[in-house]
Amino acid sequence: MTDYQKKSMDFVGLKDKYEISYLDLKPEEITFKGKLNEPVHSWFRLTPSYSPYLVRLIIQRMELGKDKKVLEPFAGTGTTLIECKKAGIESFGVEINPILHTIAKGVTNWDLDLGKVGDIFDSLIAKTEMDIEKNKEIDLESFPAKLNIEIPKIHDVFRWWKPEILRDLLICRNNIVNWEFLKIIGIS
Numbered sequence: 756m757t758d759y760q761k762k763s764m765d766f767v768g769l770k771d772k773y774e775i776s777y778l779d780l781k782p783e784e785i786t787f788k789g790k791l792n793e794p795v796h797s798w799f800r801l802t803p804s805y806s807p808y809l810v811r812l813i814i815q816r817m818e819l820g821k822d823k824k825v826l827e828p829f830a831g832t833g834t835t836l837i838e839c840k841k842a843g844i845e846s847f848g849v850e851i852n853p854i855l856h857t858i859a860k861g862v863t864n865w866d867l868d869l870g871k872v873g874d875i876f877d878s879l880i881a882k883t884e885m886d887i888e889k890n891k892e893i894d895l896e897s898f899p900a901k902l903n904i905e906i907p908k909i910h911d912v913f914r915w916w917k918p919e920i921l922r923d924l925l926i927c928r929n930n931i932v933n934w935e936f937l938k939i940i941g942i943s
């Protein structure tokens with residue numbers, strides 16, 4: 756750890772106030788590595804995430820109870836929010852990146868009707884298979900206008916996907932983003 760990092764830790768006050776020293780913790784107790792085998796946390800890998808273990812340790816040392824509220828101004832994939840939820844502590848998150856914001860909302864929505872989600876997945880898969888089959892002969896030039904799907908503006912797009920693979924992927928993505936499912940899991 757560099758001097759700068761040590762000074763940052765002193766600034767946060769974790770060492771003096773809560774007796775948490777980063778030097779005593781293993782990498783998986785601080786970094787995203789600690790998320791990889793944990794339920795919910797492992798759904799999305801973000802390397803600048805910190806470990807759920809660290810959040811639990813801070814909640815415990817700060818003696819945060821259900822009467823407290825937590826604000827996470829840099830929510831990322833919701834590590835703090837998930838741990839607060841598990842501990843019954845109300846928490847609020849702010850996240851500027853729309854993808855991470857969507858993920859943080861999804862991972863903290865635990866009030867799902869699993870039967871309904873299963874049914875929706877089944878019909879989503881069935882529709883997507885049908886659409887792919889129906890459009891398998893269509894050429895990529897007429898494809899966007901016909902299906903009202905835009906080809907991503909990625910430089911040299913066919914370097915990454917063969918045309919027929921991209922067409923199937925776009926059909927799949929189109930169905931997902933237009934699907935009732937996103938509303939049901941609370942991220943649309």
Ligand SMILES: C[S@@+](CC[C@H](N)C(=O)[O-])C[C@H]1O[C@@H](n2cnc3c(N)ncnc32)[C@H](O)[C@@H]1O
Nearest residue numbers: 803804805829830831832833834849850851852
């Ligand atoms: C180091 S990551 C935090 C990760 C999070 N604690 C986790 O464990 O997943 C910092 C996050 O802050 C977000 N961020 C940066 N500037 C922001 C701002 N001005 N408002 C809200 N979020 C911001 C970034 O998009 C990034 O997801």
